[in-house]
Amino acid sequence: MERYLQQMEPIALADMKAVQLMNRVDQKYLTNTDTLPHLLQMIASNYFVQRIDGIAVSDYRTLYFDTPELAMYTCHHNRKLHRQKLRIRTYRSTLTTFFELKDKNNKGRTRKTRIRLPHTLFDNPLQSVEVAQFVQENTPFKVSNLAPQVENSFQRITLVDKGMHERVTIDYNIRFLNRHTSLEYNIPRLVIIEVKHEVGAPASAIEQSLQQLHIHHKRVSKYCLGTILTNPQAKYNRFKSKLRAIERILEN
Numbered sequence: 001m002e003r004y005l006q007q008m009e010p011i012a013l014a015d016m017k018a019v020q021l022m023n024r025v026d027q028k029y030l031t032n033t034d035t036l037p038h039l040l041q042m043i044a045s046n047y048f049v050q051r052i053d054g055i056a057v058s059d060y061r062t063l064y065f066d067t068p069e070l071a072m073y074t075c076h077h078n079r080k081l082h083r084q085k086l087r088i089r090t091y092r093s094t095l096t097t098f099f100e101l102k103d104k105n106n107k108g109r110t111r112k113t114r115i116r117l118p119h120t121l122f123d124n125p126l127q128s129v130e131v132a133q134f135v136q137e138n139t140p141f142k143v144s145n146l147a148p149q150v151e152n153s154f155q156r157i158t159l160v161d162k163g164m165h166e167r168v169t170i171d172y173n174i175r176f177l178n179r180h181t182s183l184e185y186n187i188p189r190l191v192i193i194e195v196k197h198e199v200g201a202p203a204s205a206i207e208q209s210l211q212q213l214h215i216h217h218k219r220v221s222k223y224c225l226g227t228i229l230t231n232p233q234a235k236y237n238r239f240k241s242k243l244r245a246i247e248r249i250l251e252n
Contacts, residue, residue: 001157004040005056011048011160019160019167026110027207029193031215032249033172036191039209043159046205047168050158052093058156059092060171063122063179064223066149067141070234073149076224077238081106084139085223086146088117088125095119099131101138109199113138123148148179150226159206166197166204174222178230185229189250192220218245 031039049056065086066072075083085102100114115134117125125131132143153175159168170193175186193215195206203211210216220242228236228243236243 001037001040001057004037004044005049005157007041007044008047008049008159010051010056013050013052016050016158016160016167018164025197025199025201027195027217028220029195029210029215030218030220030246030249031191031193031213032252033189033191034252035213035215036170036172039193039206039213039215042209042212043206047159047161050160055093056157058158059153060089060156061092061122061151061153062087062089062222063151064149064226065126065146067145068147070149070227070231071141073224073227073234076221077235079238085221086135086139086141087223088122090119090122097122099125099128099134101134103138150223150230151177151179152222152226154222161204161206165201166195166206168196168206169194171222176226176230178226181231181233183230183232185226187229187246187250190246192222218242 052058072083072085083104086100087102088097088099090097097117097119098114099117100112103111103113105111115130117128117131121128126143126146135141135143135146154171155173157170159170160166170191172191173188174190174192175184175188177184193210195204197204224239227234228239
């Protein structure tokens with residue numbers, strides 16, 4: 001992958017602060033690792049690639065929390081317009097760790113709120129007084145009724161357009177471990193692309209290139225996908241078509 005990323009000008013992590021887009025619209029697209037190099041070549045002149053200590057591909061580790069009844073997962077499955085996710089994420093290159101709330105409202109806008117934690121709290125952040133207060137102030141859930149559910153790890157490429165108005169993340173080599181069932185599932189060839197920009201922005205270079213490659217917008221949540229693949233008890237009727245679509249993408 002590196003030889004394709006070498007075609008892009010680098011941008012440092014510190015310079016990415018201008019495009020955090022904490023209040024944004026997200027569009028997700030699914031493809032596979034065979035198609036990804038073609039896409040990178042098509043957009044190379046339009047984007048910077050984030051590099052940390054010269055490295056463009058970063059390793060992430062995330063742990064999602066939910067109730068025993070999977071209340072947050074069920075909201076997503078049942079297509080509730082307002083839904084939340086709670087997670088802790090570590091950026092492995094720096095060990096920077098955040099406990100995060102992703103809140104999607106009924107207009108499709110996503111707001112991310114987070115607090116920084118020591119990376120040593122990755123496995124048990126709910127024991128933190130700061131996290132308990134954060135959950136109480138921002139969600140309808142009680143910390144005492146939350147538990148770790150799905151852990152995932154993946155590799156990420158982060159791009160920003162040269163106008164500094166759009167951020168793109170490209171995730172692949174995705175692996176899941178369910179902390180409740182102990183089941184694992186790996187889908188290394190699946191690529192999840194997320195394009196993040198302000199409401200009303202015109203189609204960007206990557207969105208136009210995705211259209212040319214016949215890669216269309218498809219909603220997907222790593223937490224929901226990991227739950228389906230590692231928890232046989234989770235309801236997933238409304239996600240069956242999505243699973244079939246992923247199978248076709250991987251076959252191609």
